[in-house]
Amino acid sequence: MTVLITGGTGNTGRPLAALLRARGVAVRVASRHPAADPDHVRFDWSDPRTHGPALDGAEQVYLVPPIGTLNPLPLVEPFLQAAEGRRVVLLGALAVFPGHTELRDRVAAMAGSTVLRPSGFMQNFTGPHPVAVDLRERGVLRTATGNGRVGWIDAADIAAVADAVLAADEVADEYLLTGPETLSHAEAAAILTEVTGRPVRHQQISLEERARQLTAALPADFATALAAVDLDIRRGSEDLVTTAVPDLTGRPARSFREFARAHRAECTPPPAPRPG
Numbered sequence: 001m002t003v004l005i006t007g008g009t010g011n012t013g014r015p016l017a018a019l020l021r022a023r024g025v026a027v028r029v030a031s032r033h034p035a036a037d038p039d040h041v042r043f044d045w046s047d048p049r050t051h052g053p054a055l056d057g058a059e060q061v062y063l064v065p066p067i068g069t070l071n072p073l074p075l076v077e078p079f080l081q082a083a084e085g086r087r088v089v090l091l092g093a094l095a096v097f098p099g100h101t102e103l104r105d106r107v108a109a110m111a112g113s114t115v116l117r118p119s120g121f122m123q124n125f126t127g128p129h130p131v132a133v134d135l136r137e138r139g140v141l142r143t144a145t146g147n148g149r150v151g152w153i154d155a156a157d158i159a160a161v162a163d164a165v166l167a168a169d170e171v172a173d174e175y176l177l178t179g180p181e182t183l184s185h186a187e188a189a190a191i192l193t194e195v196t197g198r199p200v201r202h203q204q205i206s207l208e209e210r211a212r213q214l215t216a217a218l219p220a221d222f223a224t225a226l227a228a229v230d231l232d233i234r235r236g237s238e239d240l241v242t243t244a245v246p247d248l249t250g251r252p253a254r255s256f257r258e259f260a261r262a263h264r265a266e267c268t269p270p271p272a273p274r275p276g
């Protein structure tokens with residue numbers, strides 16, 4: 001068995017590759033900049049010539065769609081046609097983006113395939129995510145989510161679910177994935193304060209400011225659509241906990257506190273400046 005992992009260098013693809021290797025499954029790690037490793041293959045959504053060679057010999061596919069694209073189906077459709085007959089596990093989102101619904105329906109209609117729909121990633125508080133940059137530089141979580149709660153999930157738990165789904169005989173059309181509890185950004189800030197020993201607070205910003213913030217990492221049209229999700233969250237769209245992670249992996253989903261402890265250095269603000 002060989003699994004092609006698109007987004008194989010990313011938050012979910014990297015831990016998935018490790019889990020598959022650990023159970024003796026061959027992996028093909030797709031990347032625009034493949035490492036000098038025989039398991040790595042050059043793959044670019046915007047270069048369809050790379051799709052066929054990446055799929056060659058792979059029976060299953062983990063699909064991370066093109067990042068920051070409002071309507072990914074036209075880019076992904078030729079790939080899906082080439083992947084016909086293979087089990088595809090698509091990384092979707094609990095949040096609803098109109099153009100992404102078409103891709104989701106397209107994959108769910110493929111025999112044996114499934115869609116994972118996770119809530120917000122705990123990794124948004126670490127690494128290059130704009131929220132994480134504000135956190136590390138100023139101890140502030142800037143969003144337009146108000147008191148809306150999110151069932152924060154560790155990307156490693158999504159990878160564990162993907163691994164379980166790829167190994168399963170039968171799968172559902174989709175799984176809604178969350179962590180073990182829901183937390184508002186203010187509640188997440190309180191946990192980060194406790195774990196890092198430095199003050200962290202939530203700052204409510206307008207949707208326009210939120211879109212500007214996200215433009216640091218994403219194209220402007222997608223940043224605007226993503227900012228609008230904050231309004232849904234404020235209204236409770238992600239105030240939801242499912243048992244899919246424990247059901248499919250046989251162990252509890254990681255809590256936000258555990259994640260913050262394990263990644264303390266990456267989510268710690270600078271010390272307060274000394275007076276005078």
Ligand SMILES: NC(=O)c1ccc[n+]([C@@H]2O[C@H](COP(=O)([O-])OP(=O)(O)OC[C@H]3O[C@@H](n4cnc5c(N)ncnc54)[C@H](OP(=O)(O)O)[C@@H]3O)[C@@H](O)[C@H]2O)c1
Binds near residue numbers: 009119
């Ligand atoms: N962050 C959240 O809270 C959240 C919540 C729910 C769902 N999601 C979904 O999760 C997905 C992954 O998001 P992420 O931020 O965690 O990203 P990620 O998976 O950590 O990184 C993006 C991956 O995509 C690859 N990639 C980027 N451009 C590519 C291109 N043109 N062709 C081929 N591969 C390309 C990158 O590989 P190379 O750079 O090596 O090419 C990288 O491995 C997104 O679809 C997002 O909608 C995120």
